[in-house]
Amino acid sequence: MPAPCDIRDEQQCRSLVERAVSEFGRIEVLVNNAVYQMYFARTQNVPAEKAVGGIAAAMLTPYPPGIPAVLTGERITEPLLRYLTSVPEWKRA
Incomplete structure (x- = not known):
């Protein structure tokens, strides 16, 4: 059903x-089947400040250290966004 x-x-x-x-x-x-939807649903690019509460369509891996901070399908939270924007190379994105 x-x-x-x-x-x-x-x-x-x-x-x-x-x-x-x-x-x-x-x-x-x-x-x-949320995983199915994650891979086949339409995605959109959004500015970082509007990403909180959204679902990541791909891994977000700042370098350094090169360790994924957000996995595909993970909800983007305020703390994750603060971490990502604290990485100098990501502030420009």
Whole structure:
């Protein structure tokens, strides 16, 4: 039963569970296909100041140190953005 649902919205989740139980009598397996959407949904470039709350479409890896700071599919938070903009080479991006 494909059913779009924002898992951050408790009411949507409750409604989805009620619908599944009503239709099938019980729930045996839940599959979250957010990864599929992450790779195939449309993306957009946004300025850093508007990125907070968004989902990274690619890894963000400042160099140095060359260690990923944000992984693909990860929500961009204020602390992550502060770190990324503290790297001198990234301030220009």
